[in-house]
Amino acid sequence: MLQFVLECIAFQLLFLVIYDFFLKRETFFQWNRVYLLATFILSLVLPWVKIEAFKQQVPQNLVMYPELWWNFQKLEITATAIDEPFFNITWQEGLLYGGMLVAFVLFLLKLGQLHLLKKHGKKIKYPEFTQIIISNSTMAFSFFKSIFLGDKVVAKKHDTIIAHELVHIRQGHTWDLLFFELMRIIAWFNPLVYVYQNRTAELHEFIADAQVSKEQQPAHYQQLLAQVFETEHISFINQFFTKSLIKKRIVMLQKSKSKDVFKLKYLLLIPLVLGMLIYTSCESESTTSEVKNQELSLNDEALIEDIKSEIKQAKIQYGENWFIEMPNIFGDNQHKDFYIQTKKEYFRSSLSFIYYMSDLMQKYPGKLKIDPASMVYPSEEEYTNYVKREKAFQILDENLRISVSDKDMSIHLIEKDDKNLGPGDWITVEDVKDLTGTEIKKVNKALDLIKGTPRNVVIKDEQYSFLILNKIRQPLDLNFLEESSKNSTGKSEQTETISFASIDQVPIFPGCENASDKRGCFNDKIQLHISKNFRYPIEAQEAGLQGRVSVMFMITKEGAIENIRLRGPDKLLEDEVERIIKRLPNMTPGKHQGNTVNVPFSIPVTFKLK
Known part of the structure; x- marks a missing residue:
């Protein structure tokens, strides 16, 4: 979420820079209005857009840890979900929601101000609007289809002001300002929302001034602007008089109409948005490369020779650290649940393990005890059995998978021709895919009883049977490793x-x-x-x-x-x-x-x- 917020703010800043430097001084007021609304919405949408054609691989520094290091520490943390208090939030969340609450309360206060003015004012209905006359006042502003005028303004028969406010009403300018008011509540911390609202309110006045000046004498209209009126400090109303805007409005009234050729400036949006799309579509690339599907067609011997060449090249390039540095030994995806390695990934990890263990045995003779079964070259049959085991594991109830993993046990789908399963306990359940609480407790109790013994547990339903057994291989003890080598000088x-x-x-x-x-x-x-x-x-x-x-x-x-x-x-x-x-x-x-x-x-x- 933080990245999304930062990207939105960055995009908004770029859009505003384009507006202030290239578009703000032009008289294409309606175009600018559309620009401000569209770019703000674009800034919220673009971070989520991922266009395949624009995707690039952005390399990132990746340290590939040896598989053996993942289980060096015996330390383990078990974290259990507990019933948390309803208002258990971090201070950052508290600050965010607190700011939103304050902004919402301020919004309600502004609405309250309008309600009081409307309640105590004198209402006169017209076909296009409702005029609300405020006693003893010189204010003038509009909100949706209501025009609020002080009685002193009405007494002077300033019909020009009504014509000005009608432009706001006809073009729905209040909706623009309310949109940004909502954004101010949600993203109160973003200063650019306030800038966008300010720029939009400014444009509304330019649009209304340009429309009225066509029908009234410009000199008389400018004189009217220069007079002093009361103002309401409400950010989402279109008020006729705002001190900070008077000078800008008069300057714009005197400004010559911009040439149509200058509309080409809006084309600056195209490379800017394309650049943003390229940025949002980029994806990280690890130092490991993807295994191509056609590699699966290699036979065992050719595949093994190919991987041996990779290992040889890695040894030349990285020396003793080849196992750590060699790309593609252990890919990220294989550590996800239900990910099944490709044939080349499986062969590569198996062969790399064998060569690494061989290096260690040569370097530290007599200190490394390895199960000989783990030092056999992989084969098509072994890979096929591996795939079957992994697919079978996906069938199990999630709680059973966790229990087997936590107790460091292995599990296999029993085939019809399996024999000599050994001594064990048989547990029949309704559905191995969805165990009840009572069933999982029964299984856990049985697993606790067999731990460290040659006994097994078979769990079955009407369709499947699974054999759960203690792992045969003992964990490698590599604490003897001394991570140093002696050079020719003996240092x-x-x-x-x-x-x-x-x-x-x-x-x-x-x-x-x-x-x-x-x-x-x-x-x-x-x-x-x-x-x-x-x-x-x-x-x-x-x-x-x-x-x-x-x-x-x-x-x-x-x-x-x-x-x-x-x-x-x-x-x-x-x-x-x-x-x-x-x-x-x-x-x-x-x-x-x-x-x-x-x-x-x-x-x-x-x-x-x-």
Whole structure:
């Protein structure tokens, strides 16, 4: 929303600059009226417009964290939706709504002023308008089809003023001013709304003056303008006399009519609006490229050789940091729920993992224990099974998916020819897609009982059967990694990025300077910060969204928080976690072997509905 507001204000400013420098002094008053109304509305619409033909890829700096770093920390935050007070709003929201309330009250007071004038004035009805005579007054203004005149003005028979106000009535000028009055209530903080209203009210007077001066003697009309009248300080009425406008109106009356050729100035709108459309249609481009559909036709051997070449080239280009820097290893989309990797994405991530683990085993012999099953080259059959598993996972009830994920278990759709499922508990439910509260409690109880055992749980309905089991693979323990290498002189050559688990001196969270256990204090402060700033998005609650959002960010060598990366079931939940992380304070940077380094930190935040 903030970006939308800033874009609207920026567009309005550009439109007003064009108006003030090129159009304001011309006598194309009706054209200018349309310009002001149209450009203001355009400024509200353009930020939402995305034209495919204008789309560009705007590159952005992207740090690709190794997959292994996402689960280094055992720390986890569980955030539960609670019944919040009805008026639970932030101070920013309070300021916004408070300003809107004040602006609305002022609007009502102005309407009250008009009502009192109309109530106490003498009314005379005419075919086109109602004249309201105010006693002991020299005011003159119109509001919709009512013309308010002081009795002293009527006594002098200033019919010219009535003719002037009739122009306002016939052309519906009050509607223009009321539109901007409404915008003043909604966007009271935007100074350009007031400028737009002021420019429009000014044009209304020029339009009415130009019309009346054609029918009256210009000299007599200018003399009338120079007289002194009372004014009402109401922003949405068309009043005949306004001190700040008298000089401008007289100047415009004396100004020669602009040549038609000058209407070409309005063509300046075309490149301006096109530029805005190009800006609003731009989309960010990560450093990863999209996998083309035709790549799926490659056979296993050719595809593997192709990816090996990519890895070889990445090693030449990035050296030991190839796994971090190599594009396309882990794309953003695959971390979303229900995203199924393309064949090349699946092969690339599998092969990159194998080569990276091989590099680590050579560098640290005997220290890395890896399941041999994870070091087998991927195949067409393996990819087909992966796709089937992912598609099957999409069938499940959302609460069951969360339970399986939270308990770090695996789940598979049981095929008819599956045999030797092993010992386990069978749970029959009405619909695996939509479990009742009682059913999910029963499943959770069974999952708690089998955790850490060789037993399984089978959940089934009339159509599907699913096998839930403990994961066979053990999590990799990479705490032994020392993020440095020895050069030929034997001196330590420090890399710029060190994992939180391996660093000598962790970054210091404000308030942990004197703590004996700075690592523990850091974790405690992170948990406190997330708990304190957490707000379960209302839209997410209404949509029933819950699940785990993993977030990783970099604590730079300057102590700043940058390169926030998120994985979660929905953008609403990801945005909430990103908002919280962006509020983290600057920290004292981490050090490794005496050098200040960048430190990635990851933490999962679980959203749960009651």
